[in-house]
Amino acid sequence: MKRAATIFVATIAVIAIAAIFNAKLSNRHISTRQTDSSPTQPGRGEYLARAGNCIGCHTAQGGPDYAGGRKLPTPFGTFYTPNITPDRETGIGSWTSDDFWAALHNGESPDGRVLYPTFPYTEYTKVTREDSDAIFLYLRSVPAVSQRSPAHEVRFPYNVRPLLYVWRALYFRPGVYEPEPAQGAEWNRGAYLVQGLGHCNACHGNRNALGATRGAALGGGQIAGLNWYAPSLVSRTEAGIADWQVDDIVKLLATGIASRGVASGPMAEVVRASLQHLTANDLRAIAVYLKSLPENTATIAAPLPETSDDMRKQFARGAAVYEKNCKDCHGTSGEGAPAAYPALAANRGVTMRSPLNSIRSVLNGGYPPSTAGNPRPYGMPPFAQSLSGDEIAAVLSYVRNAWGNRASFVSTLEVERSRGAGY
Amino acid sequence: MKRMVLFALFALLTSAIHSVNAAVADTIAERVKPCTVCHGPEGRPGPDAYYPRLAGKPRGYLYNQLRNFREGRRYYRPMALLIENLSDEYLSEMAAYFSSLSVPYPAVRGTLDEARTQTARRLVTLGEPGKDIPSCMACHGKALMGIAPDIPGLLGLPADYINAQFGAWRVGSRHAQAPDCMAEIAKRVTAVEASAISAWLAIQPVPDQARPDSSSEALPLKCGNISGRADQ
Numbered sequence: 001m002k003r004a005a006t007i008f009v010a011t012i013a014v015i016a017i018a019a020i021f022n023a024k025l026s027n028r029h030i031s032t033r034q035t036d037s038s039p040t041q042p043g044r045g046e047y048l049a050r051a052g053n054c055i056g057c058h059t060a061q062g063g064p065d066y067a068g069g070r071k072l073p074t075p076f077g078t079f080y081t082p083n084i085t086p087d088r089e090t091g092i093g094s095w096t097s098d099d100f101w102a103a104l105h106n107g108e109s110p111d112g113r114v115l116y117p118t119f120p121y122t123e124y125t126k127v128t129r130e131d132s133d134a135i136f137l138y139l140r141s142v143p144a145v146s147q148r149s150p151a152h153e154v155r156f157p158y159n160v161r162p163l164l165y166v167w168r169a170l171y172f173r174p175g176v177y178e179p180e181p182a183q184g185a186e187w188n189r190g191a192y193l194v195q196g197l198g199h200c201n202a203c204h205g206n207r208n209a210l211g212a213t214r215g216a217a218l219g220g221g222q223i224a225g226l227n228w229y230a231p232s233l234v235s236r237t238e239a240g241i242a243d244w245q246v247d248d249i250v251k252l253l254a255t256g257i258a259s260r261g262v263a264s265g266p267m268a269e270v271v272r273a274s275l276q277h278l279t280a281n282d283l284r285a286i287a288v289y290l291k292s293l294p295e296n297t298a299t300i301a302a303p304l305p306e307t308s309d310d311m312r313k314q315f316a317r318g319a320a321v322y323e324k325n326c327k328d329c330h331g332t333s334g335e336g337a338p339a340a341y342p343a344l345a346a347n348r349g350v351t352m353r354s355p356l357n358s359i360r361s362v363l364n365g366g367y368p369p370s371t372a373g374n375p376r377p378y379g380m381p382p383f384a385q386s387l388s389g390d391e392i393a394a395v396l397s398y399v400r401n402a403w404g405n406r407a408s409f410v411s412t413l414e415v416e417r418s419r420g421a422g423y
Numbered sequence: 424m425k426r427m428v429l430f431a432l433f434a435l436l437t438s439a440i441h442s443v444n445a446a447v448a449d450t451i452a453e454r455v456k457p458c459t460v461c462h463g464p465e466g467r468p469g470p471d472a473y474y475p476r477l478a479g480k481p482r483g484y485l486y487n488q489l490r491n492f493r494e495g496r497r498y499y500r501p502m503a504l505l506i507e508n509l510s511d512e513y514l515s516e517m518a519a520y521f522s523s524l525s526v527p528y529p530a531v532r533g534t535l536d537e538a539r540t541q542t543a544r545r546l547v548t549l550g551e552p553g554k555d556i557p558s559c560m561a562c563h564g565k566a567l568m569g570i571a572p573d574i575p576g577l578l579g580l581p582a583d584y585i586n587a588q589f590g591a592w593r594v595g596s597r598h599a600q601a602p603d604c605m606a607e608i609a610k611r612v613t614a615v616e617a618s619a620i621s622a623w624l625a626i627q628p629v630p631d632q633a634r635p636d637s638s639s640e641a642l643p644l645k646c647g648n649i650s651g652r653a654d655q
Contacts, residue, residue, distance in 0.1 A: 061495040062496060337447045367457070370512075376516070378456075379454070380457060386461075
């Protein structure tokens with residue numbers, strides 16, 4: 001009992017210290033606020049809101065734009081995104097541009113509460129005050145929708161909001177992006193977009209047990225709650241693009257499809273809702289910045305085990321499944337068909353350490369996004385209804401090891417874990 | 424070791440058989456292959472659901488269903504995942520393609536007892552004015568093959584599929600754009616009546632050249648999915 005009381009008092013003390021520390025962070029940023037927030041055109045704010053993909057999270061399936069209510073499953077519970085239309089009761093109609101800035105830059109709500117970092121203010125904090133004001137002005141101009149989001153269903157102890165002070169003290173540093181003087185304007189623009197509004201690291205970063213991104217930025221990670229793996233953007237064995245042409249990267253981001261890659265799963269949504277709307281110059285800047293990042297080899301797979309009899313049998317069974325179901329589109333040798341069906345031979349999406357995305361693609365199929373540059377994409381059928389877990393594990397083990405590919409075999413258990421998974 | 428060599432040889436062999444893929448057809452038929460894997464040419468049962476026929480259904484109806492799945496008014500997760508990032512224009516093109524197909528209907532089999540036949544025939548042809556239930560024919564056409572472009576036909580579908588739709592409207596897991604007239608009607612029909620209607624519709628023969636009708640008659644109810652009609 002005495003011990004429990006000590007822990008309680010100690011916890012309160014830690015939270016109090018963290019809260020004071022947080023307040024200091026806030027004060028520091030307030031003193032650097034630009035008081036002159038000159039009006040900007042709504043068009044600029046709309047563009048920046050696209051770059052931040054605000055609409056992606058703040059719109060429910062089939063719901064009105066920006067009216068919130070999208071369910072975000074996480075390891076800590078389920079969050080429902082808020083309404084950010086100008087409705088006074090249920091949206092942000094009563095907010096000022098200072099309130100908006102406090103949320104975006106500092107993760108603070110006008111009612112004084114700190115926000116859960118499900119809202120990626122850890123990244124948005126890099127956004128300038130001028131851009132924050134432009135986005136706010138745009139959000140003031142969208143139709144007001146009266147729609148209240150359900151309350152978050154967050155598990156104990158994460159539902160104790162004051163604990164966020166501790167989290168923030170550990171993992172959050174507010175601060176607008178500071179240009180690197182040694183780099184050019186294009187590189188700095190790319191870094192600003194990638195680290196800030198683009199919040200690429202929210203998915204492409206690895207998260208620790210408390211949901212904070214750790215390790216090399218953009219080093220790849222399982223997307224919290226979504227059962228997709230966001231590949232590393234800094235590894236040549238995953239989605240690193242150091243050896244891509246800038247034009248190919250721009251094409252992938254603008255259209256969802258390029259000669260060496262296709263956007264699928266959550267990335268298809270990001271291309272559709274956000275990236276395809278960016279200017280070629282901004283996409284180039286993103287490409288230039290990403291290309292410059294140093295290689296991180298943390299994702300290189302451990303040596304593979306020796307091939308066993310069981311593996312040989314699985315490989316042969318997979319070859320038969322491939323012949324019957326996949327060959328027509330992906331080709332006898334996994335060569336694919338340009339601009340329609342991706343090659344599977346020498347495809348890093350196929351051979352990367354985590355087979356999760358390949359499993360999801362076979363189970364659920366999918367189309368790359370309809371974009372201005374690729375309005376009528378070719379697609380992949382779902383096979384969850386017609387192939388067993390054994391067959392999917394076998395065909396993926398085959399595809400990961402045929403035609404010069406080399407990767408771990410896939411187990412039936414891994415496939416079944418993804419069957420019926422959320423999102 | 425010998426086995427490893429054999430395995431490596433096998434793997435090499437599979438990569439050696441090079442065949443250059445013929446250029447992919449730049450057609451809508453090629454682009455909707457992901458649909459036909461489940462639906463087949465004339466619809467078919469699957470392990471988790473009945474995948475209904477798409478060929479020859481009214482264009483607007485198919486387009487509305489695609490949008491309903493994408494936007495969550497109609498719930499079937501594999502459909503929602505498949506088309507979630509496709510544009511309205513593209514979905515409309517897919518709908519027009521399937522609508523243009525003419526695939527013969529399979530012969531129907533089965534019989535229905537007299538009492539259920541009478542219940543079904545009454546509701547299909549006359550409805551039940553006392554309970555504000557219009558006849559099926561009032562909206563779906565005298566031939567029950569639907570009205571172009573938005574109202575679906577009711578023949579050539581299995582009883583279980585039709586009955587499941589009645590159930591889905593009643594419990595609110597299938598919606599259309601408001602006002603959702605079919606949901607209102609389905610709630611006025613009893614489960615016994617719905618089952619009789621479904622069973623009767625499923626055993627009506629379908630002429631090979633059956634197509635949706637065209638009509639400019641006013642509908643008995645306002646329906647959100649139906650465009651360009653006199654009562655809208």
